Amino acid sequence: MTIRYDKAIASEIIAQHGAKPEMLVQILHGFLERYSFISDEAVRQIADELNLSRADVHGVVSFYHDFRRQPAGKVVVKICQAEACQAMGSRELTAYAEKKLGLKVKDTASDGSVTLEPVYCLGNCACSPAVMINQRVYGRVDAACFDRLLASTEDA
Amino acid sequence: MSRSVRVFVPRETAAVSLGADEVAVALESAAQRNHGMAVELVRNGSRGLSWLEPLVEVETGGTRTAYGPVAPEDVDGLVAAGLFEGGTHALSLGPAEKIPYLATQQRWTFRRVGIDDPLSMDAYRAAGGFEGIGRAFELGPSAVLEHVIESGLRGRGGAGFPAGIKWRTVAAATADRKYIACNADEGDSGTFSDRILMEGDPYTLIEGMLIAGYTVGAHKGYIYLRSEYPLARRILGQAIANAREHGWLGTNVRDSGFDFDIELHLGAGSYVCGEETAMLESLEGKAGLIRYKPPLPALEGLFGKPTVVNNVVTLASVPDIVRLGGAAYAALGSGRSKGTLAFQLAGNVKRGGLVEIPFGATLRSLIEDWGGGTASGRPVRAVQVGGPLGAYLPDSLLDTPLDYEAFAAAGGMIGHGGIVVFDDTVDMAAQARFAMEFCSVESCGKCTPCRIGSVRGVEVIDRILGNQDRAANLELLDELCETMVQGSLCAMGGLTPYPVKSALKHFPGDFEPRSGGKR
Ligand SMILES: Cc1cc2nc3c(=O)[nH]c(=O)nc-3n(C[C@H](O)[C@H](O)[C@H](O)COP(=O)(O)O)c2cc1C
């Protein structure tokens, strides 16, 4: 599922945001959407095109939780770890998901099928616990519901 | 002639998270199969009755009959029971406006949310939209400023600073450029009012930013939206594009001679970037390190220019303050907490959702009268108000009135109005530990008390629970908290001790040594 890095496309992403240093966070989102992570090549090219040092870009990338440095799995599962979801059993749900997927939070399956990540609030706190799968939010997710959601991603 | 029925299915994160998109599809195909009548499907925002989502409404003869919560598999039965004529069914809730949860609220900022298609310009204008900015253009900047000051509106992002005073500072500053920066980072767990507003009535936020820009002399606005809100991003992005197309954004807004445009920026999963100076750094493309204050952002903010930083709900409250006058808003509320607040009931609560009421109600009344107690049916044990930096309150403090000063006097913080309920199965030592852990994960790292203190905090709590040198470690935890409160540069490190210390104070039994793992 990993998309091959392409310098011309990368340049386009940077240009879409006006190739200005103040757009760095937005540019990195552009890379994340396309490649699912921020590669060393990306850091190098962004630094070159924005006239920043590689260390500058790296400093920004490493500050933000969103900017993964490794490719994500085909399915990205984020389970909310914040208080409202804790009050409705997100710790137990997370433990269940780890067991079911054979992964720890922040890991990607070796076959690249799935990545499990923590998230601190999806704003769905009245319908906790909340889970996001490939950018779609689900509410009141219990173990049975989690299984169903996973199965549906396998069909897709 | 075929009758046309309007059917409403929210396109809002909570509703969609529980199947609203599938419900909408099922309703459309049922309408095609079973009926000659024309059904107009409207994807509205949410009324904020999250526990009833997906909440379907059918408009017949001027009334909107509500049904909920509707699962996709309920649709056929509902249609058979005469849904399109407003027929009765086990899921019937009667007229939407009469549902007590909603009927007892006093909506100001959220009055339009959930009623129509949030992207329809016609619907917005028909409901008084853009009358605030229209009035502002008539009154002129200084009279608008007086209205905002008179309203007593205080910042809804957390700190409760008077919006009018902040605007006055920016208006008085001389600079070649000024900015409006809307804080839509909504990082506190248990809060979703910004999201419901942006998904359900985005033009109100745009109008509020226009008024702010006009008042202080800024021509550019930024919205800093958390990346965890993909649906809000889509709706807001479309709303900004529509506003531009209709001349409400861009050069010479509606022939007023005033130029203003808005850019939408995404956050990247950092809690501390909700703090205003970290947000400004992030908007400049940098890591979200806290800035020293002074200088105030109002004088040296984005790119070093005078900047109004306001929360989504603060800005969205402004159009009606200008439209109806500052005094109308100030007439609501209690003490120095004027107007209304959109509280959010979250966590282990039976009827979670958004409740906009004037300041002054008690926490207990919100949790019991609106919330209906816990979702689990067990007793309430602890309530966290004001996000992850807010204290945990026990039952004995639930009668505290929700106004900024009264709540602070009880050791609490209203913050963004999020109320997270926990039942009696909660382990308060685990919650205290989490507060420290969260701080260590989210600390921007600029100062030691926060960066190192939070890591130590987790270790010390672990030792207390592991029964190692209990007395000494309890004392150490106390000192650590004191150092963080006194020595942190911002409220991240400075307030993290509040949930920790309140847990220790009100639930000391939870910190007793544990025999082998789980309590
Ligand atoms: C750690 C931290 C996180 C914050 N997060 C937010 C946030 O997500 N949204 C927000 O509006 N304000 C947040 N604030 C408050 C802002 O610093 C600032 O007070 C607010 O945006 C000003 O707008 P207002 O006066 O309209 O509330 C946060 C503050 C701190 C210390």
Ligand code: SF4
């Ligand atoms: S208190 Fe924490 S978040 Fe705030 S400036 Fe210090 S290290 Fe950064």
